[in-house]
Amino acid sequence: MSNKITTAQIKHIADLASIPISEKEENSLRDAFEETLDVISELQSVDVTGVEPTHQVTGFENVLREDIVNEENMFSQADALKNSKHTYDGYFVVPRIIDEK
Amino acid sequence: MKTDNTNKNKYSLVCGLEIHAELKTNSKLFCGCKNDPFGAEKPNIYTCPTCLGMPGGSPVANKKAIEWTIKVGLALGCKINLFSKFDRKNYFYPDLPKSYQISQYDLPFCYDGVLETSFGPVGITRIHLEEDTGKLLHKTIEKVNSAGREAGLGHGKQVSLIDFNRSSVPLMEIVTEPDIHSAEQAKEYAKEIRKILKYLDVADCDMDQGGMRLEANISLAPIDKNNPSSKLSKLPNYKVEVKNINSFRFMEQAIDFEMGRQAEILNDGKVPTQETRGWNSVKSITFSQRTKEDSEDYRYFPDPDLPPIRYSRENIEAMRAELPELPAQKSKRWATEYGVEERYSKQLISHEIFANWLEESFKICVKEKIEPNKFAGALINKNIRVSHVMSSIIAVEEFKKLSQTDEVADDEIISVITDVISQNNDAVIKFKSGDTKVIGFFIGQTMRKLGKKVDNKKLGELLLNELKK
Ligand SMILES: [Zn+2]
Numbered sequence: 060m061s062n063k064i065t066t067a068q069i070k071h072i073a074d075l076a077s078i079p080i081s082e083k084e085e086n087s088l089r090d091a092f093e094e095t096l097d098v099i100s101e102l103q104s105v106d107v108t109g110v111e112p113t114h115q116v117t118g119f120e121n122v123l124r125e126d127i128v129n130e131e132n133m134f135s136q137a138d139a140l141k142n143s144k145h146t147y148d149g150y151f152v153v154p155r156i157i158d159e160k
Numbered sequence: 161m162k163t164d165n166t167n168k169n170k171y172s173l174v175c176g177l178e179i180h181a182e183l184k185t186n187s188k189l190f191c192g193c194k195n196d197p198f199g200a201e202k203p204n205i206y207t208c209p210t211c212l213g214m215p216g217g218s219p220v221a222n223k224k225a226i227e228w229t230i231k232v233g234l235a236l237g238c239k240i241n242l243f244s245k246f247d248r249k250n251y252f253y254p255d256l257p258k259s260y261q262i263s264q265y266d267l268p269f270c271y272d273g274v275l276e277t278s279f280g281p282v283g284i285t286r287i288h289l290e291e292d293t294g295k296l297l298h299k300t301i302e303k304v305n306s307a308g309r310e311a312g313l314g315h316g317k318q319v320s321l322i323d324f325n326r327s328s329v330p331l332m333e334i335v336t337e338p339d340i341h342s343a344e345q346a347k348e349y350a351k352e353i354r355k356i357l358k359y360l361d362v363a364d365c366d367m368d369q370g371g372m373r374l375e376a377n378i379s380l381a382p383i384d385k386n387n388p389s390s391k392l393s394k395l396p397n398y399k400v401e402v403k404n405i406n407s408f409r410f411m412e413q414a415i416d417f418e419m420g421r422q423a424e425i426l427n428d429g430k431v432p433t434q435e436t437r438g439w440n441s442v443k444s445i446t447f448s449q450r451t452k453e454d455s456e457d458y459r460y461f462p463d464p465d466l467p468p469i470r471y472s473r474e475n476i477e478a479m480r481a482e483l484p485e486l487p488a489q490k491s492k493r494w495a496t497e498y499g500v501e502e503r504y505s506k507q508l509i510s511h512e513i514f515a516n517w518l519e520e521s522f523k524i525c526v527k528e529k530i531e532p533n534k535f536a537g538a539l540i541n542k543n544i545r546v547s548h549v550m551s552s553i554i555a556v557e558e559f560k561k562l563s564q565t566d567e568v569a570d571d572e573i574i575s576v577i578t579d580v581i582s583q584n585n586d587a588v589i590k591f592k593s594g595d596t597k598v599i600g601f602f603i604g605q606t607m608r609k610l611g612k613k614v615d616n617k618k619l620g621e622l623l624l625n626e627l628k629k
Binding site for chain 2: 075077114115117119120121122123124125126127128129130132133134135136139140145147148149150151152153154155156
């Protein structure tokens with residue numbers, strides 16, 4: 060394996076994904092990440108001269124909708140809140156976000 | 161903290177604005193849920209799997225929201241990206257159910273425009289379309305039902321409540337170049353943007369409700385002492401972003417405050433920290449908002465659920481052709497065509513329908529040999545009350561009646577004036593001590609007693625004569 064991943068990089072990625080990881084998981088993730096990067100490195104050796112970059116393969120364009128309210132597809136308040144652990148007065152409840160001063 | 165004059169001569173403001181405005185489409189940006197977060201009677205009643213970020217939700221972009229964004233771009237002289245797309249901006253926050261916001265990264269619908277202000281042009285960097293987030297409410301729980309899902313919430317517990325009625329409402333973001341050099345210019349620019357959005361009828365821009373939100377990127381550049389009028393050669397190496405400003409006045413105050421704060425730091429030979437700050441409208445200060453270290457790492461990538469959008473040059477030209485004449489252009493044309501002062505027309509032009517009604521009225525004024533400017537002045541001073549549902553002919557008629565005067569002999573007027581003067585000794589003393597504003601009071605009193613309409617100018621002259629006796 061030629062690609063090397065540092066502990067700091069793994070921590071950073073875990074932070075971005077908001078997934079806490081143990082030391083053990085860190086080690087197995089290191090191997091997995093390095094393996095993935097190796098595959099990418101291999102892909103980079105492919106000659107793509109004359110190939111237009113793209114970010115989608117369906118070939119679709121302009122899939123748009125008219126500005127019409129679709130009542131049928133809307134949840135009732137009770138249904139919207141159905142899977143929530145805590146609700147209050149019709150709201151979803153989460154631990155206080157400390158953002159204000 | 162106010163910028164004192166020494167600082168004003170030493171530093172020049174370098175400021176760019178980001179304005180967010182919610183578009184008033186019927187439905188949301190990526191689903192058919194109702195777009196009416198402020199009118200909703202209850203929280204979480206306009207949601208579906210897509211705007212709640214549930215598995216299986218599939219976004220489809222609202223054509224009207226895109227067209228309106230392009231319309232605003234054209235009105236602001238922007239170039240239009242014929243090929244554009246939506247991207248995912250990844251971050252975690254409870255008001256963002258999918259853990260990403262659908263926005264536009266490198267191919268916004270509009271770019272490179274300009275808006276003229278009386279202080280100089282302000283370049284528009286880009287206008288893009290994105291989805292709004294849910295609304296958070298911070299609350300201390302007071303009373304809980306002992307049963308159900310409120311049970312786990314103890315009395316006095318501090319929580320945040322989320323309402324997703326606003327989730328995925330179309331939100332347009334207009335970003336400027338750092339071309340703004342005073343708080344007044346920032347205010348003028350923002351007000352003009354609001355006017356244009358309202359005039360084009362694409363956004364209500366209700367600032368109290370958060371339908372329009374302002375962010376200012378503020379830094380200071382030293383002024384070249386030898387050549388103070390020279391353009392800034394390079395931008396400062398830092399910028400402070402002030403977020404969540406919900407009124408024009410607060411924006412002006414926030415900019416002034418930051419200018420003072422940053423000048424003090426620069427005077428000490430230091431560089432202000434590059435950071436995001438909030439505005440505390442109670443204390444009238446900005447405060448540092450600690451953001452997570454990695455919060456800027458958004459990892460944008462094209463949203464695979466939303467195919468790209470392509471317009472032809474003809475499509476865009478057709479949209480341009482449909483664009484109405486904008487308030488600023490209209491004001492200028494009315495000044496030359498009808499002699500209506502811009503200070504009047506700028507106040508009067510609010511919506512396209514009313515503007516058309518006004519022009520119709522001006523045309524009738526010209527036919528009737530009435531000065532349109534006087535008619536406009538009467539509207540401003542609310543001497544005649546009108547609406548666009550009233551016909552222009554009737555409105556001009558009303559104005560004619562109002563400006564018609566009765567034939568009254570000078571003697572009759574003077575005798576009433578003498579009465580009024582003798583009954584209002586206090587006002588006479590005020591007048592004699594130099595308070596000329598009381599003349600309005602005398603005119604009003606005389607008019608009422610007389611019970612007839614006389615020419616204001618003539619009445620004023622007669623009054624002055626008597627008062628000076
Ligand atoms: Zn929805």
